[in-house]
Amino acid sequence: MEFLQYLSPATQFVLFSALKIFAVFGVVMTAVAYAVLVERKVSAWIQNRVGPNRTAPFFINYLPVIGPFLVRLGIFQPMADGLKFLLKEDFTPNYVRKVYFWIAPAITVIPALMTVAVIPFGSTLGTEKMVIADLNVGILYTFGIVSLGVYGIVLAGYGSNSKYPFLGSIRSSAQMISYEIAMGMSVIPIFLLAGSLNLGDIIRYQAEHGWMILKQPVAFVIFLIAAFAETNRLPFDLPESESELVGGYHTEYSSMKFALFFLGEYANMIASSAMMVTLFCGGWTLPFVTALSTPSSSILIGLLHIGVFFAKMALFMILFIWVRWMLPRFRYDQLMDIGWRRFIPAALINIVVTALVVAFLHD
Amino acid sequence: MPQFTDILFFGLAGLVLLFGLLTVANPFSRNPVTSAMFLVLTIVSLAGLYVLLHAFFLAAIQVLVYAGAVMVLFLFVIMLLDLKEEEHRRLKSGILAVGSLAVVAFVGILLTTLLKAKPTASAVAGRLVEGDTVKLGTLLFENWLLPFEILSVLLLVAMVGVILLTKKDLK
Numbered sequence: 001m002e003f004l005q006y007l008s009p010a011t012q013f014v015l016f017s018a019l020k021i022f023a024v025f026g027v028v029m030t031a032v033a034y035a036v037l038v039e040r041k042v043s044a045w046i047q048n049r050v051g052p053n054r055t056a057p058f059f060i061n062y063l064p065v066i067g068p069f070l071v072r073l074g075i076f077q078p079m080a081d082g083l084k085f086l087l088k089e090d091f092t093p094n095y096v097r098k099v100y101f102w103i104a105p106a107i108t109v110i111p112a113l114m115t116v117a118v119i120p121f122g123s124t125l126g127t128e129k130m131v132i133a134d135l136n137v138g139i140l141y142t143f144g145i146v147s148l149g150v151y152g153i154v155l156a157g158y159g160s161n162s163k164y165p166f167l168g169s170i171r172s173s174a175q176m177i178s179y180e181i182a183m184g185m186s187v188i189p190i191f192l193l194a195g196s197l198n199l200g201d202i203i204r205y206q207a208e209h210g211w212m213i214l215k216q217p218v219a220f221v222i223f224l225i226a227a228f229a230e231t232n233r234l235p236f237d238l239p240e241s242e243s244e245l246v247g248g249y250h251t252e253y254s255s256m257k258f259a260l261f262f263l264g265e266y267a268n269m270i271a272s273s274a275m276m277v278t279l280f281c282g283g284w285t286l287p288f289v290t291a292l293s294t295p296s297s298s299i300l301i302g303l304l305h306i307g308v309f310f311a312k313m314a315l316f317m318i319l320f321i322w323v324r325w326m327l328p329r330f331r332y333d334q335l336m337d338i339g340w341r342r343f344i345p346a347a348l349i350n351i352v353v354t355a356l357v358v359a360f361l362h363d
Numbered sequence: 364m365p366q367f368t369d370i371l372f373f374g375l376a377g378l379v380l381l382f383g384l385l386t387v388a389n390p391f392s393r394n395p396v397t398s399a400m401f402l403v404l405t406i407v408s409l410a411g412l413y414v415l416l417h418a419f420f421l422a423a424i425q426v427l428v429y430a431g432a433v434m435v436l437f438l439f440v441i442m443l444l445d446l447k448e449e450e451h452r453r454l455k456s457g458i459l460a461v462g463s464l465a466v467v468a469f470v471g472i473l474l475t476t477l478l479k480a481k482p483t484a485s486a487v488a489g490r491l492v493e494g495d496t497v498k499l500g501t502l503l504f505e506n507w508l509l510p511f512e513i514l515s516v517l518l519l520v521a522m523v524g525v526i527l528l529t530k531k532d533l534k
Contacts, residue, residue: 100396136495140423147431151403154438158396166442173439177432197496 020132024116031317032266033078039321041074046325052077085259093160093252100159105253105260108152111145112267118142119274120200122284122306123295130284130306131200138199139191142275143184146230150176152264153232153239153249160252168248171332172232172239178339179229179236185347186222189354190279203283207293213280218350220280222343227272229339231265234324238332273316277309284309372415378408395441399434406430420496 007015037052044051052074060067060076070076092101118138122130135141150173157169190212191197194205206212213220229236240248250261277283284305285293292301292308330338382405386398406429413422503511 135419137419137423140420140427144423144426144431147427150431150435154435154442158442170439170442173435177435180432
């Protein structure tokens with residue numbers, strides 16, 4: 001690492017940022033692939049089935065005991081799935097609006113991947129902060145980018161130029177806008193308490209004063225449920241509800257374009273899990289362990305922090321998956337009713353109460 | 364050698380103008396959805412210009428409110444309308460004249476204000492808010508409280524008006 005000292009600060013910044021971007025991108029992509037596997041396995045267990053347990057590359061026969069075990073867990077299934085998506089015929093119906101049909105999947109994936117940029121997934125590794133962009137308005141950036149994600153789905157429905165995708169995309173735009181309001185309002189009390197919009201500051205506050213999930217349970221519940229609606233996951237997956245709209249906005253899509261929508265959904269799940277860990281569950285810190293709740297220059301502790309963050313994130317991912325297979329779908333009017341007439345007033349009351357408490361008790 | 368920020372500024376400003384032009388006069392398509400999408404791109408590039416001015420808060424709000432919410436609703440409405448008629452409509456000379464007059468008047472107001480204010484580099488540097496929400500909030504609620512409140516009441520009136528209009532039978 002000697003040569004680093006001879007580089008200018010600007011070059012160092014570019015180098016480290018590029019490294020972090022590649023690492024986070026790689027991790028998110030791998031996590032998406034294995035989240036799909038976990039989804040299939042968990043759904044299988046919930047429904048008393050076995051799940052994917054056959055995919056075995058040729059070299060697995062040379063590994064005694066552990067090989068068959070990995071095969072039974074389905075560890076190699078994501079590779080087969082990915083290959084399948086690549087090799088399938090990419091069919092474009094002749095009645096679609098070509099340009100929108102082509103760019104919609106990309107517009108779905110890009111915002112989903114961009115949101116992770118401001119999330120502090122660890123304290124420091126060496127002297128380098130473990131966040132790609134340490135913005136002062138971090139959370140607003142995330143909400144801004146998330147709000148762009150709806151274009152992918154809307155354009156997919158418009159570009160497909162057929163009934164079911166169109167209905168799906170109309171539903172999704174109404175749903176995502178409604179729940180964005182509740183989601184945005186639910187986090188305001190957190191900033192009132194922490195006194196900063198920077199996600200790193202919020203984690204620091206939680207390390208000193210306890211997790212937000214205990215201080216702001218109402219905000220957490222609203223955020224969690226709004227996150228289900230924003231990621232179009234059951235019980236709020238009305239944009240693609242397969243029993244009434246065939247496949248919703250991605251009905252006309254096949255092969256890699258369909259895979260991109262799939263990828264976008266899981267990347268969104270990962271991003272919202274990461275947001276919940278950061279905002280409500282202390283980020284990379286653990287309570288009662290001083291070494292794990294303060295930034296440290298030691299590489300080992302730095303890695304441990306990243307591990308803690310990923311463990312918490314994985315728990316939220318499993319919650320997402322678990323809920324999907326346990327709850328039935330809401331009706332559309334019910335969905336709108338909870339969003340507008342329950343969550344928004346609840347979030348507003350929460351803001352007022354927190355503001356009063358902060359104004360009168362904290363000073 | 365020009366500064367990196369200068370290159371970014373001219374690049375983004377060019378993009379804003381290009382996307383703005385494509386929003387109103389796209390030679391390749393008269394599709395309103397395409398226009399709306401170019402308007403989104405214009406808004407996002409404008410947010411980029413705000414970032415260059417270190418107004419991160421403004422940039423984030425620009426993307427969040429205009430690109431993420433207002434334009435989605437625009438798109439929503441456009442997609443639900445019957446657009447066959449609109450696509451065949453041509454410009455009328457009267458509308459064109461009124462439109463150009465409005466543009467000239469607006470540019471005039473903007474230029475006179477700019478010339479009167481004489482923004483020098485030092486004056487601007489003193490006022491930089493740097494995307495700090497605390498400073499922004501203090502300014503908003505101490506120096507400009509009345510205009511801010513009037514604006515909010517205006518928005519409330521608009522909201523009540525819309526709800527009134529959507530009610531079919533008024534009692």
